[in-house]
Amino acid sequence: MTVLRVLGPVGGPTGRVSAPESVDTRDLLLSLHDIGLKRDERVVLDSVSLDLRRGEILTVIGPNGAGKTCLIRIALGLLAPDRGLRRLAPGLRIGYVPQKFPINPYLPLTVADFLALPGALALPAPDRAAGTGANAPRARWWRGGQRRHAQPGILAALAEVGAEHLLMQPVQALSGGEQQRVLLARALLRQPDLLVLDEPVQGVDLAGQAELYALIRDLRDRHGCGVLMVSHDLHVVMAAADQVLCLNRHVCCTGHPEAVSQHPEYQRLFGLRASSDLAIYTHHHDHHHTLHGDAARCGKDCHHD
Numbered sequence: 001m002t003v004l005r006v007l008g009p010v011g012g013p014t015g016r017v018s019a020p021e022s023v024d025t026r027d028l029l030l031s032l033h034d035i036g037l038k039r040d041e042r043v044v045l046d047s048v049s050l051d052l053r054r055g056e057i058l059t060v061i062g063p064n065g066a067g068k069t070c071l072i073r074i075a076l077g078l079l080a081p082d083r084g085l086r087r088l089a090p091g092l093r094i095g096y097v098p099q100k101f102p103i104n105p106y107l108p109l110t111v112a113d114f115l116a117l118p119g120a121l122a123l124p125a126p127d128r129a130a131g132t133g134a135n136a137p138r139a140r141w142w143r144g145g146q147r148r149h150a151q152p153g154i155l156a157a158l159a160e161v162g163a164e165h166l167l168m169q170p171v172q173a174l175s176g177g178e179q180q181r182v183l184l185a186r187a188l189l190r191q192p193d194l195l196v197l198d199e200p201v202q203g204v205d206l207a208g209q210a211e212l213y214a215l216i217r218d219l220r221d222r223h224g225c226g227v228l229m230v231s232h233d234l235h236v237v238m239a240a241a242d243q244v245l246c247l248n249r250h251v252c253c254t255g256h257p258e259a260v261s262q263h264p265e266y267q268r269l270f271g272l273r274a275s276s277d278l279a280i281y282t283h284h285h286d287h288h289h290t291l292h293g294d295a296a297r298c299g300k301d302c303h304h305d
């Protein structure tokens with residue numbers, strides 16, 4: 001049984017919370033418990049909890065302003081919640097794929113240069129120091145004046161994401177899909193136990209999105225890591241995730257994608273899109289899922305799909 005490293009609670013105005021009493025911590029990589037966050041007196045996150053295990057893909061979906069990015073930043077340790085517990089498996093290595101390419105597009109960097117930046121091996125700095133953190137590695141790199149190419153591991157990481165051919169490409173010439181592959185390669189350099197991706201297919205066309213999600217699943221299978229991601233692409237979420245957490249400042253519903261897609265809160269939030277996405281996801285099998293995601297055998301009268 002894994003003993004999680006407790007990195008919370010972060011005591012806030014609402015005080016400490018006690019740890020959940022009986023959590024099965026086997027293979028647990030990340031656990032958020034009763035997370036609360038306020039900004040400008042507005043509740044951004046209210047009592048949000050999630051558990052992510054090794055080998056599992058957990059996707060957070062929700063409307064604009066639902067608190068998805070804040071939740072991801074809390075999971076990464078970049079943002080301190082006002083209340084709640086954040087617990088990580090000991091020695092957990094996190095690979096983070098941000099929403100946007102994290103460098104000035106006018107810097108004359110090749111992909112090899114970018115992946116060799118010291119920052120490739122570290123998470124961005126927490127909120128208060130964000131400017132310093134983002135700039136410091138770059139400054140050191142240019143001051144040193146060393147141009148290192150294809151350090152051990154860089155080519156292998158690019159090969160894993162099908163982007164070896166981009167090694168000497170200038171980063172500003174990359175398409176949206178290529179940028180995401182390079183960012184995934186950068187995350188892999190950390191040999192992560194947990195991959196965290198914030199809307200990994202933004203700016204990528206539909207075919208490219210399906211390829212990227214397939215790649216994320218392959219990486220999960222190959223490395224046995226856990227994956228936590230935010231996505232707006234409901235149909236792919238429904239097909240690609242093991243667990244979906246539907247967020248609208250609080251947890252509207254959570255569980256197996258099929259169970260979530262049947263949940264009234266999910267259908268209320270996503271309306272017609274919910275039905276069509278369900279149609280895309282629907283497939284034939286001999287069981288269905290309860291609202292808690294448990295598999296239940298179909299009887300002869302079961303018409304769930």
Ligand SMILES: Nc1ncnc2c1ncn2[C@@H]1O[C@H](COP(=O)(O)OP(=O)(O)OP(=O)(O)O)[C@@H](O)[C@H]1O
Nearest residue numbers: 039040043044062063064065066067068069070071
């Ligand atoms: N530093 C801040 N100061 C004030 N309000 C903030 C701050 N950070 C986030 N918020 C507010 O918290 C809410 C949640 O923001 P967040 O970026 O997490 O939403 P999101 O679900 O990722 O949205 P989107 O899908 O549009 O990216 C928003 O209403 C946002 O305006």
